[in-house]
Amino acid sequence: MAQATTIGVVVGSIRPDSINRKLALALGALAPEGWTLEHIRIDDLPLYNQDDDKNPAASVKRLKADIARADGILIVTPEYNRSIPGVLKNAIDHASRPYGQSAWAGKPAGVIGTSGGAIGTALAQQHLRNVMAYLDMPTMGQPEAFVQFKEGLFDDKGRIANDATKQFLQKWMDSYVAWVQRHTEQAAEKVAYV
Template sequence: MPTLRIGLVIGSLRAGSFNRQLADAVRTLAGDRFVFEEIGIGDLPLYDQDDDAAFPAAGLRFKQQVEACDALLFVTPEYNRSIPGVLKNAIDIGTRPGGSNSFAGKRAAIIGTSPGAHGTVSAQQHLRNVLSAVDLAVLPQPEIAIQYREGQIDADGNVSDERLRKRLQLFLDRFEAWLAA
């Protein structure tokens, strides 16, 4: 089976993002079982239907990158029990203009981390609803909603916490098996 190309959509723009650290850890643990391509969302303009006739270049680039991937991995923080506006905006752009949904029929998984007591449980549930509405099939289990703790993941994407490493390894195993089915 050829190596699958996974589009990595990180829902945080913050320098030093905990979710970027988590994405790096997943890339490191995955080894060569996937090829990850980060799909940037920081340069996307706010979606405005008035721009559909002359769709913004950054939006076209985003859509093309999504379409070129076999599956997607969304890595989201949680802001006020939901997903960041920048992530929702990217999803909106990916489905526009009408009739050109770049997500349609693709598969995806969701992971995330936040310092809050419940990690990203609420954000992931909200994101799961949004992704289902745009015709993305989402890996049902395992849910990886991590309460961030300093030092769990180093700057090179190495996971020092054994329990977290095992959870992420289980996630990667299940994601790979689900994509192969």
């Protein structure tokens, strides 16, 4: 029997009716058996202030603990002004500090998002990949998924309604699963070798 895998999901929008939250939930339905996608809360974090590094808020401690428990990270984000939302950057900064104590380091990651624009969230994803590279998060490069949101993307139960889109996203999820498995196995081999 395969070992259970927990993926921490960070949605870059804090709107309850966010289309990216809906996409994250729909992706959860495409995950294989034994995989759990747990949403990580970011809406209650204070604005990052380096002076708070020595005494972080309870919400920041919870954020870092949730990330630490995850086998991988999936970020599902909208694009704001050709970049990532401030609330997402704030969460990234909190969990990466203080210097040398980043919760993100080594976590295999995937990036995806949806928006109404023709190029989906391409620029936000590229900016996010730059940040994740600095944070030492091995991030899946291919396939990329820039999902253009249109009415009817989700059915009334929150599943992907269009068969072609569902097949595309299933392939993306399968690739992400393989990515996390490969990096988890490599990390286990390193530990066993040491």
